[in-house]
Amino acid sequence: MPSSNLPENAEAAKAEIRELRTQINYHNHRYYVLDNPDIEDKEYDLLMRRLITLETAYPELITGDSPTQRVGGAPAEGFLRVAHLTPMRSLGNAFSEEELMAFHQRVINGLAQTADIEYVVELKIDGLAIDLVYENGRLIRGATRGDGYEGEDVTGNIRTIRSVPLALEHESLAIPPLLEVRGEVYMPRKAFDRLNRERSAAGEPPFANPRNAAAGSLRQLDPQMTSKRALDVFIYGIGIHEGVDIQTHTQMLQYLQKLGFKINPLYRVFKRIEDVVGYCTEWAQKRGDLAYDIDGMVVKVNDLAGQERLGFTAKDPRWAIAYKFPAEQAVTVVEDIFTGVGRTGVLTPTAILRPVKVAGSTVSRATLHNQDFINEKDIRIGDTVIIHKAGEVIPEVIGVIVEKRMGKEQPFVMPAACPECGWPVVRQQGEAAHKCTNAHCPALFREGLIHFVSRDAMNIEGLGPSILTALIDAKLVTSAADLYTLTAGQIINLERMGDKSAQNLLAAIEASKQAGLARLLYALGIRFVGVKAAGIIARHFGCMQAVREASFASLTELNEIGEKTAESIVAFFAVPENLEFIERLEAVGVVMTEEKPQQTASQLLQGKTFVLTGILPTMTRTEATAVIERLGGKVTGSVSKKTDYVLAGSEAGSKLDKARNLGIEILTEEQFRQLVE
Numbered sequence: 001m002p003s004s005n006l007p008e009n010a011e012a013a014k015a016e017i018r019e020l021r022t023q024i025n026y027h028n029h030r031y032y033v034l035d036n037p038d039i040e041d042k043e044y045d046l047l048m049r050r051l052i053t054l055e056t057a058y059p060e061l062i063t064g065d066s067p068t069q070r071v072g073g074a075p076a077e078g079f080l081r082v083a084h085l086t087p088m089r090s091l092g093n094a095f096s097e098e099e100l101m102a103f104h105q106r107v108i109n110g111l112a113q114t115a116d117i118e119y120v121v122e123l124k125i126d127g128l129a130i131d132l133v134y135e136n137g138r139l140i141r142g143a144t145r146g147d148g149y150e151g152e153d154v155t156g157n158i159r160t161i162r163s164v165p166l167a168l169e170h171e172s173l174a175i176p177p178l179l180e181v182r183g184e185v186y187m188p189r190k191a192f193d194r195l196n197r198e199r200s201a202a203g204e205p206p207f208a209n210p211r212n213a214a215a216g217s218l219r220q221l222d223p224q225m226t227s228k229r230a231l232d233v234f235i236y237g238i239g240i241h242e243g244v245d246i247q248t249h250t251q252m253l254q255y256l257q258k259l260g261f262k263i264n265p266l267y268r269v270f271k272r273i274e275d276v277v278g279y280c281t282e283w284a285q286k287r288g289d290l291a292y293d294i295d296g297m298v299v300k301v302n303d304l305a306g307q308e309r310l311g312f313t314a315k316d317p318r319w320a321i322a323y324k325f326p327a328e329q330a331v332t333v334v335e336d337i338f339t340g341v342g343r344t345g346v347l348t349p350t351a352i353l354r355p356v357k358v359a360g361s362t363v364s365r366a367t368l369h370n371q372d373f374i375n376e377k378d379i380r381i382g383d384t385v386i387i388h389k390a391g392e393v394i395p396e397v398i399g400v401i402v403e404k405r406m407g408k409e410q411p412f413v414m415p416a417a418c419p420e421c422g423w424p425v426v427r428q429q430g431e432a433a434h435k436c437t438n439a440h441c442p443a444l445f446r447e448g449l450i451h452f453v454s455r456d457a458m459n460i461e462g463l464g465p466s467i468l469t470a471l472i473d474a475k476l477v478t479s480a481a482d483l484y485t486l487t488a489g490q491i492i493n494l495e496r497m498g499d500k501s502a503q504n505l506l507a508a509i510e511a512s513k514q515a516g517l518a519r520l521l522y523a524l525g526i527r528f529v530g531v532k533a534a535g536i537i538a539r540h541f542g543c544m545q546a547v548r549e550a551s552f553a554s555l556t557e558l559n560e561i562g563e564k565t566a567e568s569i570v571a572f573f574a575v576p577e578n579l580e581f582i583e584r585l586e587a588v589g590v591v592m593t594e595e596k597p598q599q600t601a602s603q604l605l606q607g608k609t610f611v612l613t614g615i616l617p618t619m620t621r622t623e624a625t626a627v628i629e630r631l632g633g634k635v636t637g638s639v640s641k642k643t644d645y646v647l648a649g650s651e652a653g654s655k656l657d658k659a660r661n662l663g664i665e666i667l668t669e670e671q672f673r674q675l676v677e
């Protein structure tokens with residue numbers, strides 16, 4: 001395809017333009033909708049450039065649905081109000097299992113049906129609802145929900161969302177003359193974080209959450225701005241549809257998917273309400289794993305005739321309900337800011353919050369990371385703040401509600417003297433952290449000890465920070481090695497320590513001697529040596545003696561051990577006190593070796609290379625990749641002779657053909673599950 005030569009005449013140009021648009025639309029769909037491209041970015045750019053060249057030479061051939069026309073049009077002065085073809089309803093809410101059961105009972109009554117009712121359960125995407133109208137397969141309008149009857153015409157902005165098809169194409173399906181679809185525009189979390197970083201750097205206020213960011217982006221008057229905002233969409237419903245023969249909601253989703261719309265693949269069908277509840281609570285737990293925010297689940301009667309019979313109340317459908325998760329965000333007050341010293345001497349400020357319920361638990365603290373974080377968000381003592389907590393993650397302050405300030409709020413300044421020992425605190429150039437300058441700061445020892453006994457390290461149960469502090473205060477422990485020579489008589493005198501707990505504690509300490517080299521290496525608290533690096537080093541060298549003698553070169557030879565880590569390990573073992581400490585541990589019987597790994601589950605796919613293609617029935621690509629990597633395998637983007645397996649789902653493309661040609665083993669999700677279970 002010569003990029004500089006122009007076609008002989010307008011007719012030839014027209015044909016080439018048509019072909020290019022089809023190809024580009026196909027690749028857009030693979031990239032933005034299926035998340036499964038089958039060409040390199042460079043090749044895609046060439047196609048796009050050729051199309052632009054031809055359209056520049058023949059501007060009369062430019063049409064609104066050309067992929068070059070996603071970002072076009074002048075900034076609007078405001079948005080027109082437009083009426084939806086059919087009203088956009090919202091959903092009633094269920095906040096508990098009981099309310100979900102009550103909904104089920106209403107459905108049973110409404111349908112006068114005693115047999116199982118089939119439900120579809122979908123993720124409730126936390127963005128904003130949009131309505132798209134296609135005439136003869138061309139996107140002619142995109143609008144916000146507004147009041148459900150009328151919304152704002154944001155077509156120019158919707159067009160910039162790459163996963164929204166501008167033109168519907170299918171080889172065998174007839175494209176309906178008029179089609180109205182509904183979905184949710186959202187901003188993926190990564191894009192949200194990036195946007196907020198850029199905004200802070202530019203001195204603009206950050207968005208409180210991805211939903212606000214998506215709404216703000218979709219309501220930009222200039223589509224150029226919207227196009228920079230990495231918005232995405234999931235389509236979940238249909239309004240007017242002429243000439244489409246579908247009986248169930250799931251058939252509708254599949255139909256929309258075939259037409260090129262992006263459907264969330266995590267919907268499931270259940271016949272038993274218990275399973276519906278189970279799936280809802282499952283995602284309440286796992287929501288943090290997703291790349292985007294969800295605020296609940298949506299439960300819908302699958303049968304469209306049943307939906308029609310149930311109909312609507314004044315406001316909401318009787319055939320669907322939103323099961324809402326407990327809020328992950330809350331508003332509270334920063335009562336104080338406390339500065340703690342960590343085991344490396346770094347001072348970390350923590351917000352002491354007025355206790356508030358978030359995501360099902362009470363939160364009274366949030367990390368503030370460092371002075372820069374506090375300055376960036378301008379967090380002051382006394383401020384009203386929005387906090388966020390997702391799953392296991394430590395709560396974070398997202399932003400300050402500046403309007404609530406009364407004038408008495410106190411800015412925070414990092415103390416000049418260490419709160420533990422009074423030594424000067426310094427901030428090295430180029431580093432975010434303030435550090436205590438005292439190499440013997442008592443905090444270092446205490447925090448180091450807390451780390452030594454922690455779950456991923458020596459895992460000594462029952463030895464929490466308060467007992468450790470008591471042991472240190474009573475001068476019973478001046479080195480972690482002292483833990484192993486404690487006697488029942490010594491610890492029984494500690495506050496709140498009964499005979500039984502003393503015995504349990506001693507047993508836990510004794511058992512930790514068998515933790516093995518990997519845990520021990522991690523427990524030593526060597527800079528840059530996390531759980532993973534410690535495991536790699538322990539398995540490779542097998543015993544402490546070999547690790548002690550390992551050279552910088554032999555360490556960096558290991559996969560995943562970088563120069564900084566290697567340097568830090570060598571430096572650690574060059575310090576006589578550290579060697580003495582290890583010798584003391586050895587003398588009391590702490591195991592210094594790592595069992596050679598047997599063929600455990602985590603080695604199952606060692607050295608195996610996978611390529612994923614198509615849409616898997618129940619797993620996302622991220623989930624499948626996580627399983628493969630956990631078992632020691634690798635996932636790459638393209639099929640070659642080195643590929644061991646191709647895991648293929650529906651709509652798999654050229655990768656599958658290539659795998660067949662090369663004779664590479666092809667697995668369905670089911671076969672894959674059998675392989676790894």
Ligand code: IVH
Pocket residue numbers: 089090091092122123124125126127128129130183184236237298317320322
């Ligand atoms: S169905 C008549 N399904 O939740 C039923 N809504 O009040 C129409 N939402 O803002 C809604 N994910 O945009 C449906 N899978 C999903 C959804 C979903 C998110 C939003 C919707 C609306 C709100 C419902």
